Amino acid sequence: MPKLSRRQVMASSAAFSFLSTLPHIALAGGHGDTLRVAIAGETGDLDLLQNVSTLSSYTVVFDGLIHYGPGGVLEPGLATAWTIAEDGKSIAFDLREGVTFSDGAPFDAETAKWNLERWMGVGDFSWIGIADAYESIETSGPNQITVRLSRPVPAALLELTIVRPVRFLSPNAVDADGKQASPVGTGPWIVESYSSSETVLTRNDNYWGERPSFSRIELKVVPDELARANALRAGELDVIGGDWVAPLSPRRAKALEGEGMTIVAEPGTATTILGYSPKSPMMQNRGVREAVFLGIDRAAIAQVLFEGFADPSVDIFPTTVPTAGVRHAVPARDVAAAQAALSAAGWSGGGSGWTKGGDALEIDFLVSEESFPGSRRIAEMIQAMLTEVGFKVDISSVDNATMHERRPNFEYDLTFFATYGAPYDPHGSLGASFVSTVDTGPDGKIYISDELDPVVLAALEASGDAQEAAMQGVYDWLYDAVAACPLLVTQRIWAVHPRVQGFSLPATDYDIPYKGLTLG
Amino acid sequence: MRFARLPWLVLTPALIFVFVGVFAPLLMTHDPAVQDYTAILQGPSTAHWLGTDYLGRDLWSRIVGGARTSLVAMAFVLVAALVIGVVIGSVAGYVGGLVETVLISLIDIALALPSLVIALALMGVFSGENFDWLSDYWKMVLALTLAWWANYARMSRAVVVAELQQPYIEAARVMGASHLWIFTRHILPHVLGLVVVYASADAGALVLAIATLSFLGLGVAPPTPEWGQMLVDGMSYIEEYPNLVIIPGLALTAVVVSFNLLGEAFALQKVPRALRGRLLGRKRAERKAEDQARVSVEGQA
Numbered sequence: 014m015p016k017l018s019r020r021q022v023m024a025s026s027a028a029f030s031f032l033s034t035l036p037h038i039a040l041a042g043g044h045g046d047t048l049r050v051a052i053a054g055e056t057g058d059l060d061l062l063q064n065v066s067t068l069s070s071y072t073v074v075f076d077g078l079i080h081y082g083p084g085g086v087l088e089p090g091l092a093t094a095w096t097i098a099e100d101g102k103s104i105a106f107d108l109r110e111g112v113t114f115s116d117g118a119p120f121d122a123e124t125a126k127w128n129l130e131r132w133m134g135v136g137d138f139s140w141i142g143i144a145d146a147y148e149s150i151e152t153s154g155p156n157q158i159t160v161r162l163s164r165p166v167p168a169a170l171l172e173l174t175i176v177r178p179v180r181f182l183s184p185n186a187v188d189a190d191g192k193q194a195s196p197v198g199t200g201p202w203i204v205e206s207y208s209s210s211e212t213v214l215t216r217n218d219n220y221w222g223e224r225p226s227f228s229r230i231e232l233k234v235v236p237d238e239l240a241r242a243n244a245l246r247a248g249e250l251d252v253i254g255g256d257w258v259a260p261l262s263p264r265r266a267k268a269l270e271g272e273g274m275t276i277v278a279e280p281g282t283a284t285t286i287l288g289y290s291p292k293s294p295m296m297q298n299r300g301v302r303e304a305v306f307l308g309i310d311r312a313a314i315a316q317v318l319f320e321g322f323a324d325p326s327v328d329i330f331p332t333t334v335p336t337a338g339v340r341h342a343v344p345a346r347d348v349a350a351a352q353a354a355l356s357a358a359g360w361s362g363g364g365s366g367w368t369k370g371g372d373a374l375e376i377d378f379l380v381s382e383e384s385f386p387g388s389r390r391i392a393e394m395i396q397a398m399l400t401e402v403g404f405k406v407d408i409s410s411v412d413n414a415t416m417h418e419r420r421p422n423f424e425y426d427l428t429f430f431a432t433y434g435a436p437y438d439p440h441g442s443l444g445a446s447f448v449s450t451v452d453t454g455p456d457g458k459i460y461i462s463d464e465l466d467p468v469v470l471a472a473l474e475a476s477g478d479a480q481e482a483a484m485q486g487v488y489d490w491l492y493d494a495v496a497a498c499p500l501l502v503t504q505r506i507w508a509v510h511p512r513v514q515g516f517s518l519p520a521t522d523y524d525i526p527y528k529g530l531t532l533g
Numbered sequence: 534m535r536f537a538r539l540p541w542l543v544l545t546p547a548l549i550f551v552f553v554g555v556f557a558p559l560l561m562t563h564d565p566a567v568q569d570y571t572a573i574l575q576g577p578s579t580a581h582w583l584g585t586d587y588l589g590r591d592l593w594s595r596i597v598g599g600a601r602t603s604l605v606a607m608a609f610v611l612v613a614a615l616v617i618g619v620v621i622g623s624v625a626g627y628v629g630g631l632v633e634t635v636l637i638s639l640i641d642i643a644l645a646l647p648s649l650v651i652a653l654a655l656m657g658v659f660s661g662e663n664f665d666w667l668s669d670y671w672k673m674v675l676a677l678t679l680a681w682w683a684n685y686a687r688m689s690r691a692v693v694v695a696e697l698q699q700p701y702i703e704a705a706r707v708m709g710a711s712h713l714w715i716f717t718r719h720i721l722p723h724v725l726g727l728v729v730v731y732a733s734a735d736a737g738a739l740v741l742a743i744a745t746l747s748f749l750g751l752g753v754a755p756p757t758p759e760w761g762q763m764l765v766d767g768m769s770y771i772e773e774y775p776n777l778v779i780i781p782g783l784a785l786t787a788v789v790v791s792f793n794l795l796g797e798a799f800a801l802q803k804v805p806r807a808l809r810g811r812l813l814g815r816k817r818a819e820r821k822a823e824d825q826a827r828v829s830v831e832g833q834a
Contacts, residue, residue, distance in 0.1 A: 239772070262769055264773075268772050268773060316570075317570055317588065318587070381750070382750035383750065389755065390587070390588075392755065393755045393756060394568065394588065396756060397566070397567075397588075407668070408669075408754045408755050409660065409665075409669065409754065410669060410750045410751060410754055410755075411750075412656075412657055412660070412750075412751060414657060415660040418661070419660075419661070419662060
């Protein structure tokens with residue numbers, strides 16, 4: 014019987030290892046007409062009325078009447094023109110002619126009316142202003158509809174750009190009970206198949222808009238961020254990134270940039286905000302809020318933890334959001350000023366601790382890594398900075414369920430919030446996070462007060478020329494009262510394989526990028 | 534290397550862990566909580582023996598501080614779980630009847646789920662505002678204690694039931710010994726003898742459980758250094774700075790493996806000599822003397 018030497022065994026193992034990589038090389042080279050995009054979770058069945066499927070996948074299959082363009086510019090979608098009545102109680106839409114769903118069904122006024130009536134006036138969707146104020150829809154021709162409302166909804170057009178449920182489904186794609194049976198839209202892509210590991214989309218050759226240059230998209234489910242980065246390196250994926258698609262951390266983006274991948278980063282649309290509990294006696298002290306506001310080095314957080322892929326901010330919304338208001342300069346961290354604020358508020362002490370009326374300056378910082386990945390590290394930095402001011406900061410690290418229980422009840426002194434970002438803001442975050450009467454469930458509120466409510470409600474109801482001034486009124490109120498502590502705006506980061514050309518960021522992080530791309 | 538020496542070898546990491554934990558304040562070269570943004574992610578140097586982490590904190594001091602964090606928590610949990618387990622198990626075994634049935638059911642329920650799952654559930658309960666008076670550290674200790682006692686209770690009850698059937702217990706009763714006397718003088722030493730040995734093997738599992746809770750963001754709160762927390766925080770940097778993960782990972786692995794092998798060594802009676810105590814040494818010497826005497830008698834015969 015022939016004997017194998019140790020050297021032969023090792024050589025065979027090495028050869029086998031090398032050969033095992035060949036299929037990957039072959040696979041990497043065999044996707045010329047297919048764009049492979051990472052998604053962090055499976056797409057699901059893309060039911061437009063169920064809050065189950067991942068938001069990012071709807072946008073390639075379904076169109077809305079209006080699309081959200083770069084900088085919040087509203088672009089025609091299935092509606093080519095729209096007119097808001099002077100009293101703001103009706104909106105007339107001219108629908109795009111000659112559009113068909115991917116199953117061949119025509120898109121016309123009747124189809125549009127049937128689609129809109131599936132969610133307008135329905136209690137589950139009352140969080141959308143236009144759905145809550147809905148009265149009726151009239152068709153005035155094969156391609157004209159008018160939506161009548163019980164009250165003006167200034168954000169109505171912006172609301173029509175959101176992802177779900179406002180998009181349009183083929184009337185043939187529902188079962189006898191009216192439940193969505195398959196995802197059939199008018200969008201540029203058609204769902205060929207979906208599973209827990211990938212969703213395959215094929216080009217809709219009858220699409221009314223610009224035709225993609227490639228015929229297929231594979232949305233690969235890769236939950237782990239490092240695995241996504243490695244797959245991009247190996248040529249098994251073409252595009253990764255997007256907060257709502259497959260998040261890419263700043264650290265990983267830096268690493269990929271040094272390895273020949275293209276990194277595309279632009280200012281984001283969501284602000285990370287430190288919220289002061291309006292029910293905490295400690296945080297009701299304005300001096301304490303000012304001390305926190307001044308004691309944090311936002312630039313250091315942006316540089317150390319976000320590698321520069323974040324922009325320090327003290328404003329509620331970034332300029333990438335419409336009517337974001339006047340900019341305030343980001344103050345440099347000032348420990349002395351923070352301590353002076355505490356002294357002025359009646360606290361006595363110094364860097365080693367403060368007391369007032371026998372109470373120590375000790376705050377509970379509620380953090381959930383599960384709810385907000387990376388928040389514990391930001392909290393650690395803030396803890397160290399505030400400790401230098403003289404605060405005693407206790408970080409309570411909790412799970413998602415506890416966070417969702419404690420945050421709406423304001424059972425904290427400090428905690429993290431983030432604004433919704435495009436296409437929901439500014440109306441979405443203002444209504445949900447600063448109005449005491451709106452139920453936002455587990456998300457909680459950034460700040461509420463009886464004085465603030467009418468100011469925000471007035472801004473939400475303002476339209477036309479008055480809107481900008483009303484919005485500014487809210488921002489000024491929040492800034493003057495030091496009611497919230499904006500920290501930074503994280504940038505939108507995507508990494509692209511060199512074989513993909515012409516990549517530009519989609520309008521929102523709910524969109525999957527495909528427009529203008531060519532594949533090498 | 535002789536196999537007989539293995540127990541001492543495997544004990545080394547555990548002993549180092551205990552030593553480092555006890556003398557941590559003397560061994561730390563920096564304050565493990567102090568951040569220095571001008572020195573982030575540095576490699577090993579004379580100033581920072583193991584380098585620095587993503588916030589510029591000294592890695593060596595954090596590893597040493599992490600050992601102390603785990604050691605103290607582990608010691609508290611082991612002692613508390615052992616006391617609770619021995620008391621409940623002994624009462625169940627000694628009293629018997631309905632009390633035993635109730636306590637056995639309680640033990641069975643506690644054993645039906647993995648300890649870590651129970652600890653996670655308890656951490657969820659303790660994270661409500663009603664428990665704000667407890668720091669995260671003590672919440673973790675309490676959760677682990679309540680998750681860990683059942684095994685000791687089961688073992689204690691088994692030993693008590695077995696010992697109660699021994700003739701010498703009956704003899705003690707006949708001689709008028711009180712229950713307290715019988716339990717403390719005759720039964721408790723047997724119970725502790727077994728349970729303490731198992732507890733030593735459990736130490737590794739506990740260190741791992743503490744790290745797991747912190748890894749999941751539910752254990753020790755910052756800025757207290759903890760190995761599980763260091764591991765999860767280092768994961769984002771694993772590609773460029775793998776030492777942020779490897780160093781706490783190795784420390785954790787060495788300690789857990791060491792305690793586990795110690796437990797196995799106890800179970801297989803490959804106990805290092807010094808650990809056997811004078812009593813065993815004396816008995817061995819007596820047996821040797823007897824053997825020699827026997828050989829000499831047989832030789833004379």
